[in-house]
Amino acid sequence: MRTTGAGNGRGLSRRGMLGLVSAGGGAALLSVVVATRPAHSATRVAAATAPTGGRPADFLYLSILAGQITGKQGWPRYVPADFSVPAHALVQVEIRCFDTGPAAVPAGYEKVQGTVGGVMTVLPGPDPAATARGRAVSALSAKxxxxxxxxxxxxxxxxxxxLSTVRFTFRTGAPGSVPWECMASxxxxxSGWSGPMAEAGWMQGTMAVVG
Ligand SMILES: [Cu+2]
Structure with a gap:
C-alpha cells in the first residue's frame, strides 16, 4: 500500500520496482482521471484503427491535468487513471501533459524503459499540431x-x-490487472509524495489487460 509523506522510504522502494523487483509491500495501486478531449474521456481506449469485434482498440489517450483544472491546487491528475487495453497487443499511447512544472524523480526514472525501441517521441506543448512530428528520445534530464x-x-x-505531448508504443502481456503510478514527486x-501521489485515481491507477 502507499504510504503518505514517506518520501525517502517510498523513493527507495520505487527504485526497486523499476528494476522489475516485485513491488511487494512497496507496491502501489493506481487510479483514474478524466480527459479534456472526447477521445481522452473514454475509459476504454479509442478505436482509431479497424475495431475488431468489440475488443479494446490499440490506441490509448491520457491527459495529465494540473491542479487548477482538477479544482485542487497541488493535485495534478491523470485522466483517465483506469483504462483497458488488449492483451498481447501493441498499444500506441499519447499523453498530453497540461501540468506546467517539473518534479523530482528517483534516479533512473528520467529514462524511457519498456517501450518499443526504448524511446518515446516528445512534442512541445499539450496540444500539438496534427502534422507535428516531435523528436525521439530515450531519456529526459533529471530536472x-x-x-x-x-x-x-x-x-x-x-x-x-x-507542457508536452509524449507518444510511445508498448506491448501488453497476458490478461490481468497492471497497476501504474507516477514516480515524480x-x-x-x-516531500511531494502526499495528496495525489497517495490516492488512487490521481497519480496511480490500474490498467486492465483484456484477453
Ligand atoms: Cu505525477
Missing part, C-alpha cells in the same frame, strides 16, 4: 520530468516533460 507513467510489472517507465507535502 525535466513533470510526471511519469510507470508500470513496474511490465518494466515500463515513461517520463513526461511539463508531484504531490503535496514537503
Amino acid at each position: 525535466g520530468v513533470a510526471h511519469t507513467l510507470t508500470m513496474a510489472g511490465l518494466g515500463l517507465n515513461v517520463p513526461v516533460p511539463p 508531484c504531490g503535496t507535502g514537503t
